[in-house]
Amino acid sequence: MSPDDRRAAIVAATRAVMARNGIAGTTVRDVAAELGTSSGLIHHYSASLDELLAEAFEQVAREDLERVRRAFAGVDDAIGRLRVFFDVYARDDDQGIQTWLDAWSEAARRPALQRISRRLNEEWQALLASIIGQGVADGSMVCDDVDAVSWRILSLLDGLALQVVAHGDVISLGEADAWSRAGAERELGLPSGALSLALAR
Amino acid sequence: MSPDDRRAAIVAATRAVMARNGIAGTTVRDVAAELGTSSGLIHHYSASLDELLAEAFEQVAREDLERVRRAFAGVDDAIGRLRVFFDVYARDDDQGIQTWLDAWSEAARRPALQRISRRLNEEWQALLASIIGQGVADGSMVCDDVDAVSWRILSLLDGLALQVVAHGDVISLGEADAWSRAGAERELGLPSGALSLALAR
């Protein structure tokens, strides 16, 4: 197996274990077992577990980001794009959000992971800000502080998703989805229902 | 030392270690060392670490809740109470929020902790809902779904606090505070600035 392929396989195995056991529950031996190789090999390719976790996490998170960007194809208006943004976010499974929870919690103890988590969160906010900026520019949205509102919407999404994942059925996934869309509508001066599920339209 | 005092001392020591190392970083031996006793003693009083962490966490979280309720003394109007709510929430130090982050993340792996975390979160939401319910009743706030808006405001607070604690200076504590108040004003149909820091008034 070529070094590049091996490297990729290790990260892929790490992702699989992460999805199953969470970031905090991912060990070098687990990754090796998932891959069917020895644990020494993992360290031959990765300086430390911290780095490896950070790389795997970055890949997962970046794929989600890419999925949103790809879903923008053919949707040019700001409101349509924001709707797509929510659609993709809502499809995110429990595993994905648990991984984010772990990342935020582990950030205090894993420097590499913190850097990645931070950067990715900023990219999500920037993506949101670009949509809202477009909406404000073409007059379809009303907002006097794009940065603040972007962070608010993102935090709202994270905070609601957190309740769903960490606490089970305190609130349902459907409520979290509907409530976050309603919150964004209010923030951006949109009529109620303007951001309802794009697929249902 | 009487059993009751000992029990209380163990929980207090657990809280101290939790504040220093986070929930995930709290071990039985650390607690014993903090207390200056043996590790065996901890298990003589507590069935498992999971239970102990849950009990200590509950105490911390419940104190915060009590602090808000106490701060309500002498404040009878809904808007004033909501302002106080934000004041207390904002004073919450980094350690406190890191503990919540750990709790949400660890909930997937520690059943006792999950139960407590869930119940406490519901109490926070209920407290918020009671304030908003009062505001709607006396006409000072506008809101057509008290439950949804309560969860939104709470999630907004948690989501913003999360950024501050997990990622350092992505956003400042001041921004998180100001933005969450502004978000709540918008949600409840209040004029901008209506929820500004109570102490500054």
Place this chain on the structure above:
DNA sequence: AACCCTATTGCGCAGATGTCCAATAGGCAT
């Protein structure tokens, strides 16, 4: 065929962790 390079192994190290248990000690009732 000889050689080398490196991917890969397998194990060891040192430390940590939750849990449990036999032994002790110290106070209280008799």
Place this chain on the structure above:
DNA sequence: ATGCCTATTGGACATCTGCGCAATAGGGTT
């Protein structure tokens, strides 16, 4: 003074952890 009860000790146990290292094997080059 005797006996009992339990709080408390200190360490054993089994397991897990990240990491490093000497040995090996297998493929590619000369």
